[in-house]
Amino acid sequence: MMKLTVKQQRVLDFIHKCQQTQGVTPTHQEIAAHFGFRSPNAATEHLRLIRRKGFLESVPRKARALRVTSALLKLRGRLADIPLYGTIPAGFSADREQQPDGCVTVDVASIGFKPTRNTFALRVAGDSMIGRHICDGDIAVFEHGAEPRPGQIVAALIDRQSTLKTFVVKNGRPFLKAENPKYPDLIPSEELVIQGVFRALIRQTNE
Amino acid sequence: MMKLTVKQQRVLDFIHKCQQTQGVTPTHQEIAAHFGFRSPNAATEHLRLIRRKGFLESVPRKARALRVTSALLKLRGRLADIPLYGTIPAGFSADREQQPDGCVTVDVASIGFKPTRNTFALRVAGDSMIGRHICDGDIAVFEHGAEPRPGQIVAALIDRQSTLKTFVVKNGRPFLKAENPKYPDLIPSEELVIQGVFRALIRQTNE
């Protein structure tokens, strides 16, 4: 793949920026206007060269049909937008729409499963699951409504707070267990609401 | 925000799908064609209603200027595309462009820092950093070229393989230490190449 000239790179950057901020790629004339060209054909010519060098694709004769094609972007998979909640109140349900605190966006391949409408994320508070290598401050992704299997980690509602616990079965009865010797709890799982099954994790270093 | 009818939802889904797969939103006539409408005005009417209900925005008189505005998508922040390498050979550098094995896409807020051109990701192999709660199979994100501070985790090249170690300073000299009693190594860091400083982590449950 040939290298772009400085001007061509600037045009490509502008297109990319437009797509990011406005969700729409600019027309030839908008490109010309942005760079102060007095003719839309100046932009057309640039696009032709950028396209020839492989950094751009477009559908002929279609308006705003440009597409930036960097090597990385070509590898980019399908994205998932997962709602991030601070704390989940008792009645989490798919129907009752709750206002999320934020949005975690990840590509599907990296988290290893395809999120559904019942997928949500929580920021982990406390070190109750340190034994399963889930740390304070991590973002944990859950699937609501899935049936937990023994050994899986779940988010459960205890004292109006979402808490992480391991789902275990002892003598045929389901329990929830903390993975930290400091919390020797073993709570019968019938008594509380299991909000979701743990699916993925995102951690940022806190420096 | 009012609810959409079934037909309106279908139209909105189609627009969203077009944007995902082709990067471009459809025109009124393309929508009409897709649903078998004989008049582009049928699509126009649907768009008008969807827009009125707040699920869509558009710039008047501009071609393909639709924008899906779900509550989640509004919260979506800036995205970062990070190259994922299998193993990094000795000469990792920003100049020498190396073919990535994949692409990890995350929103900047979730990983807690803004990736640069020197950011890359590795899939963790082995449990040498289990003491710092980094597990086998995790995707670790690194910043190449950053100066490690004592206690930070780094990716180092040992025996032609990228390995995770903690960067420590003992008696004024830098060492690399594994965080697992099974690996009691303490390697003088001058002898090896530090490829990057650990910044973030993505984990998927392996069930």
Add this chain to the structure above:
DNA sequence: GCTGATACTGTTTAGACGAACAGTATGATG
């Protein structure tokens, strides 16, 4: 059974848009 919203067909129009053609200027390369 009236009314209003939804869900269309069918047609027209003005303007937006990509593409093509005809030139000019500049700078790099050999």
Add this chain to the structure above:
DNA sequence: CATCATACTGTTCGTCTAAACAGTATCAGC
């Protein structure tokens, strides 16, 4: 110094496109 690619101006053309107008059919709620 000739040549070629880049980087434009200026213009025309045909099509694409959003929008507007005039209707029709169906269905739910009252």
